[in-house]
Amino acid sequence: DAKTTQPPSMDCAEGRAANLPCNHSTISGNEYVYWYRQIHSQGPQYIIHGLKNNETNEMASLIITEDRKSSTLILPHATLRDTAVYYCIVRDNTDKLIFGTGTRLQVFP
Amino acid sequence: GAVVSQHPSWVICKSGTSVKIECRSLDFQATTMFWYRQFPKQSLMLMATSNEGSKATYEQGVEKDKFLINHASLTLSTLTVTSAHPEDSSFYICSAAAASGSYNEQFFGPGTRLTVL
Numbered sequence: 299d300a301k302t303t304q305p306p307s308m309d310c311a312e313g314r315a316a317n318l319p320c321n322h323s324t325i326s327g328n329e330y331v332y333w334y335r336q337i338h339s340q341g342p343q344y345i346i347h348g349l350k351n352n353e354t355n356e357m358a359s360l361i362i363t364e365d366r367k368s369s370t371l372i373l374p375h376a377t378l379r380d381t382a383v384y385y386c387i388v389r390d391n392t393d394k395l396i397f398g399t400g401t402r403l404q405v406f407p
Numbered sequence: 408g409a410v411v412s413q414h415p416s417w418v419i420c421k422s423g424t425s426v427k428i429e430c431r432s433l434d435f436q437a438t439t440m441f442w443y444r445q446f447p448k449q450s451l452m453l454m455a456t457s458n459e460g461s462k463a464t465y466e467q468g469v470e471k472d473k474f475l476i477n478h479a480s481l482t483l484s485t486l487t488v489t490s491a492h493p494e495d496s497s498f499y500i501c502s503a504a505a506a507s508g509s510y511n512e513q514f515f516g517p518g519t520r521l522t523v524l
Binding site: 334336339340341342343344385393394395396397398399400 | 411413439441443450451452453456498500502504513514515516517518520
């Protein structure tokens with residue numbers, strides 16, 4: 299079973315920041331938080347991952363709370379092409395990715 | 408990033424026939440590949456983990472005799488849906504990881520849409 303809970307859907311205006319929350323209250327010390335997104339009828343795309351420090355790359359920023367029980371993915375300037383389902387996944391050392399239901403982000407003009 | 412391809416991208420077959428789907432890592436060697444299935448408006452469901460040169464490990468509830476997985480080389484894994492039925496119609500997605508247990512990101516293929524008539 300997925301170890302994360304996410305809101306089923308969110309809207310965001312184009313050009314604004316999209317903040318996608320994720321709860322993972324049962325995360326253990328050696329588990330990473332991964333984010334993927336899936337645009338309609340395509341394979342998932344890796345976005346970012348982190349253990350306990352905040353992370354940033356060219357796509358997004360990942361903010362992990364100090365207790366690691368939740369995190370937020372931030373798309374700083376959302377575009378229409380960012381419309382997708384975003385999956386927050388807690389990954390253990392088996393390499394398995396167990397997908398939850400994700401958040402469907404709709405970016406509107 | 409690394410590229411994973413799948414072939415075919417879509418396939419339509421008659422009930423009772425078998426269908427083979429290929430997953431290739433194009434620019435890296437994948438010791439581990441994963442196969443997922445996704446029904447419309449649902450999330451990805453992990454079917455099995457495939458390690459090069461060994462038998463695949465299937466998730467609970469996935470029939471290993473129906474979904475045959477072969478990972479004969481470090482760049483190729485195949486999924487064969489045997490005696491396909493309409494309920495097997497789905498979007499099949501593979502992913503590849505460069506090394507097991509190293510927290511490397513998995514790279515996903517574009518998926519194969521199977522329709523069984």
